[in-house]
Amino acid sequence: MPEATPLTPGITSGRLSAETLSEHFDDLHEPYAPHEAAVAADRCYFCHDAPCITACPTDIDIPLFIRQIQTGTPEAAAKTILTQNILGGMCARVCPTETLCEEACVREAAEGKPVEIGRLQRYATDTLMEKGVHPFTRARSTGKSVAVVGAGPAGLACAHRLAMHGHDVVLFDARAKAGGLNEFGIAAYKSTDNFAAREVDWLLGIGGITLHLDQRLGDGLSLSELRDEYDAVFLGIGLAGVNALRASGEDKDGVSDAVSFIAELRQASDLTKLPVGRDIVVIGGGMTAVDAAVQSKLLGAQNVTIAYRRGLDQMGASKFEQDLAASKGVRIIANAQPLAVHGNGAVSEVEFEYTISDGGELTGTGETFRLKADQVFKAIGQTLDGAPDALKLDGRKIAVDEKGRTSEAKVWAGGDCASGGDDLTVTAVAEGRDAAEDIHATLTGGK
Amino acid sequence: MADLTTEFLGIKSPNPFWLASAPPTDKEYNVRRAFEAGWGGVVWKTLGSEGPPVVNVNGPRYGAIYGADRRLLGLNNIELITDRPLQTNLEEIKRVKADYPDRAIIVSLMVPCEEQAWKDILPLVEETGADGIELNFGCPHGMSERGMGAAVGQVPEYIEMVTRWCKQYYSKPVIVKLTPNITDVRKPAEAAKRGGADAVSLINTINSITSVNLDTMSPEPSIDGKGSHGGYCGPAVKPIAMSMVSEIARNPETRGLPISGIGGVTTWRDAAEFMALGCGNVQVCTAAMTYGFKVVQEMISGLSDWMDEKGHNSIQDFVGMAVPNVTDWQYLNLNYVAKAKIDQDACIKCGRCYAACEDTSHQAISMSADRVFEVIDAECVACNLCVDVCPVEDCISMEAMKPGEVDPRTGKVVEKEYANWTTHPNNPGAVAAE
Numbered sequence: 062m063p064e065a066t067p068l069t070p071g072i073t074s075g076r077l078s079a080e081t082l083s084e085h086f087d088d089l090h091e092p093y094a095p096h097e098a099a100v101a102a103d104r105c106y107f108c109h110d111a112p113c114i115t116a117c118p119t120d121i122d123i124p125l126f127i128r129q130i131q132t133g134t135p136e137a138a139a140k141t142i143l144t145q146n147i148l149g150g151m152c153a154r155v156c157p158t159e160t161l162c163e164e165a166c167v168r169e170a171a172e173g174k175p176v177e178i179g180r181l182q183r184y185a186t187d188t189l190m191e192k193g194v195h196p197f198t199r200a201r202s203t204g205k206s207v208a209v210v211g212a213g214p215a216g217l218a219c220a221h222r223l224a225m226h227g228h229d230v231v232l233f234d235a236r237a238k239a240g241g242l243n244e245f246g247i248a249a250y251k252s253t254d255n256f257a258a259r260e261v262d263w264l265l266g267i268g269g270i271t272l273h274l275d276q277r278l279g280d281g282l283s284l285s286e287l288r289d290e291y292d293a294v295f296l297g298i299g300l301a302g303v304n305a306l307r308a309s310g311e312d313k314d315g316v317s318d319a320v321s322f323i324a325e326l327r328q329a330s331d332l333t334k335l336p337v338g339r340d341i342v343v344i345g346g347g348m349t350a351v352d353a354a355v356q357s358k359l360l361g362a363q364n365v366t367i368a369y370r371r372g373l374d375q376m377g378a379s380k381f382e383q384d385l386a387a388s389k390g391v392r393i394i395a396n397a398q399p400l401a402v403h404g405n406g407a408v409s410e411v412e413f414e415y416t417i418s419d420g421g422e423l424t425g426t427g428e429t430f431r432l433k434a435d436q437v438f439k440a441i442g443q444t445l446d447g448a449p450d451a452l453k454l455d456g457r458k459i460a461v462d463e464k465g466r467t468s469e470a471k472v473w474a475g476g477d478c479a480s481g482g483d484d485l486t487v488t489a490v491a492e493g494r495d496a497a498e499d500i501h502a503t504l505t506g507g508k
Numbered sequence: 509m510a511d512l513t514t515e516f517l518g519i520k521s522p523n524p525f526w527l528a529s530a531p532p533t534d535k536e537y538n539v540r541r542a543f544e545a546g547w548g549g550v551v552w553k554t555l556g557s558e559g560p561p562v563v564n565v566n567g568p569r570y571g572a573i574y575g576a577d578r579r580l581l582g583l584n585n586i587e588l589i590t591d592r593p594l595q596t597n598l599e600e601i602k603r604v605k606a607d608y609p610d611r612a613i614i615v616s617l618m619v620p621c622e623e624q625a626w627k628d629i630l631p632l633v634e635e636t637g638a639d640g641i642e643l644n645f646g647c648p649h650g651m652s653e654r655g656m657g658a659a660v661g662q663v664p665e666y667i668e669m670v671t672r673w674c675k676q677y678y679s680k681p682v683i684v685k686l687t688p689n690i691t692d693v694r695k696p697a698e699a700a701k702r703g704g705a706d707a708v709s710l711i712n713t714i715n716s717i718t719s720v721n722l723d724t725m726s727p728e729p730s731i732d733g734k735g736s737h738g739g740y741c742g743p744a745v746k747p748i749a750m751s752m753v754s755e756i757a758r759n760p761e762t763r764g765l766p767i768s769g770i771g772g773v774t775t776w777r778d779a780a781e782f783m784a785l786g787c788g789n790v791q792v793c794t795a796a797m798t799y800g801f802k803v804v805q806e807m808i809s810g811l812s813d814w815m816d817e818k819g820h821n822s823i824q825d826f827v828g829m830a831v832p833n834v835t836d837w838q839y840l841n842l843n844y845v846a847k848a849k850i851d852q853d854a855c856i857k858c859g860r861c862y863a864a865c866e867d868t869s870h871q872a873i874s875m876s877a878d879r880v881f882e883v884i885d886a887e888c889v890a891c892n893l894c895v896d897v898c899p900v901e902d903c904i905s906m907e908a909m910k911p912g913e914v915d916p917r918t919g920k921v922v923e924k925e926y927a928n929w930t931t932h933p934n935n936p937g938a939v940a941a942e
Binding site for chain 1: 576578857860862863875879899
């Protein structure tokens with residue numbers, strides 16, 4: 062019997078039984094059985110110059126890999142995927158396919174039901190990875206060495222591609238575990254069974270990559286030293302900072318960053334021991350907001366509300382994510398901006414003002430309301446933190462050109478920390494990969 | 509509701525759907541279930557001569573070809589004729605016929621090519637009260653190695669000879685079942701007619717190996733590591749069967765000879781097509797073996813609805829209607845000019861028409877940067893490949909050009925008059941138009 066229930070006031074653990082929690086945090090999308098995969102694959106039309114490929118940030122040859130599944134060669138399908146996207150296994154789980162490949166699928170246009178590309182991709186990559194096969198081998202050593210800072214999607218993709226081309230890679234990460242947002246920042250039901258960590262181990266199977274953990278740039282690790290020591294440096298340091306709420310009372314107990322909550326949840330070995338409030342308010346409108354809200358609900362919170370200051374159509378979270386939140390019982394209030402966090406020491410209420418968007422300008426209507434809250438998660442965006450001063454910025458990110466080159470010689474950057482592209486896992490993989498190709502060309506071509 | 513009653517060779521059945529001679533009609537138990545399900549008639553699985561029955565293999569008898577979602581498209585088998593005692597079959601046929609007088613029961617026969625063998629068995633069959641016999645000259649495996657089945661069907665003289673014996677020693681209708689494993693199916697049909705056959709039925713199964721096991725290197729179905737060619741049937745063989753049916757239907761030597769159509773009939777539409785090509789009824793096997801006897805209900809309702817829609821009151825109203833439109837290539841109208849047309853509203857932009865045309869045909873479809881696909885009339889030969897590969901029904905159509913218009917491909921005015929190859933100036937053997 063759980064010690065607490067969803068109705069227990071305050072922030073407490075054990076609101077739901079271990080069995081219920083294990084059900085709640087099981088795979089969001091069940092993996093395909095072989096026949097299901099065959100049936101799903103049969104729906105692909107093998108389009109010419111397929112729109113799904115164009116829509117994929119990593120340009121995976123989707124019709125080809127689906128046909129390879131259809132003909133009973135999922136391992137070949139996996140190689141097609143992984144050649145373009147070495148984190149194809151994770152991307153199959155976390156990509157917002159509904160706004161990428163599956164949105165572009167002609168069967169979406171034809172009947173509103175796209176080929177389930179994400180699940181097919183997972184079927185292929187899981188099949189290969191379950192066999193413990195690493196399908197790539199290293200080229201002959203080039204004698205060059207590259208430092209990759211940040212073992213998230215961009216850094217991992219960059220490191221793998223460099224290692225494949227025969228360079229020696231030293232991969233640094235500030236945390237105690239590699240994986241970046243794959244390991245710390247994605248809803249648990251999208252990466253079950255310790256997948257992120259298993260994928261990193263599998264990726265390192267290429268060889269030639271040395272992993273150094275607990276090494277933070279600016280804290281024992283300096284860009285100038287790395288530049289001196291290595292032939293090239295790639296920065297994939299992500300966005301380590303969190304935006305402030307800019308509402309009074311945000312320092313009260315019970316108010317925290319959604320990313321920290323998600324990371325804590327992902328690293329928790331026993332979800333019955335993870336505390337969560339009864340009345341949760343999540344402030345923000347992106348994937349992080351949805352991940353925090355849905356997981357609070359799944360942990361046993363009674364009332365979970367997402368409040369977003371703009372309209373639903375402007376939410377960073379896709380329609381699919383919004384529907385997912387709604388289906389789990391999360392309420393979404395759009396056009397509501399936080400004014401103040403109330404409470405005596407700990408939060409008890411959050412006060413909002415309704416807004417209207419007028420030609421892009423957001424203005425308060427003057428009408429306010431309060432939501433009961435014993436826990437508040439801020440999910441209003443992450444910011445670049447700890448980027449070396451030497452690097453030019455483009456807005457709030459490290460400025461890079463289309464090849465990932467920064468303003469400093471020998472230094473490349475990609476992923477969320479770099480300018481350009483959406484802040485998606487798949488985009489980070491593409492940027493890391495492409496930077497690796499440019500580093501390789503530079504180191505071997507004498508450019 | 510249209511009347512589906514069929515009279516084929518004077519044999520009445522409530523509908524034109526008969527079960528072909530095959531495993532579904534091997535026993536009283538199965539045939540009774542078939543009649544209860546609504547089948548109009550059955551051709552009882554082939555009987556052989558009195559004596560020790562044939563034996564079958566004790567391993568897999570069937571192999572399959574699948575489409576999407578394991579939909580069975582083709583089946584092959586290496587089963588032989590009935591392996592039950594002759595007397596048992598005869599008793600069962602008699603009992604079932606007595607209980608179902610309104611259904612057709614035809615007895616399929618295969619005995620050696622000796623007059624005495626036929627003389628012996630025919631009175632026994634006559635005595636059952638069955639409505640007729642079908643001579644199995646088509647079975648392509650096993651029995652053909654023993655000089656029966658397809659071995660007879662491939663020699664027109666044997667067909668004629670045996671048919672004549674049957675007409676001599678049996679009073680009711682004789683149907684000759686033809687093998688497709690032959691170059692020109694008209695020859696055995698003509699032989700059957702000369703021998704006095706009341707009808708032909710076709711096609712029997714086609715020599716086939718459905719697959720090879722790439723681990724054991726044995727053809728499938730595999731019996732202890734070896735495989736033998738089997739007889740192919742099911743939806744995949746329908747086009748071959750319909751072509752053969754049409755050849756017999758329009759052949760001056762056999763025109764008017766009743767035909768029972770067999771080969772991949774799976775739905776009411778398949779049946780209607782066979783019948784439009786001249787078949788007085790159809791025989792079904794694979795569809796029943798795949799889905800069970802209940803499929804006949806869809807065939808009955810579908811054919812009936814279609815007949816109502818078209819205003820056909822009876823089966824005879826449409827049997828053979830398509831035969832006059834089957835012709836030789838040389839008589840096709842070369843002045844008929846069509847162009848593909850793509851309905852942009854229906855197009856889902858998959859680009860398969862473009863890939864097919866650009867890679868394998870006439871480079872007659874253009875593709876814009878935003879995936880708009882358009883036909884280039886100056887290149888389009890109206891081959892229809894784009895229509896065939898388009899996943900959206902009716903998205904691409906072939907539109908005939910009007911006489912007087914100029915074909916942008918050839919620069920020639922589309923002629924109103926019919927003209928074919930026989931009079932074409934490029935034909936060295938052309939005869940002047942009169």
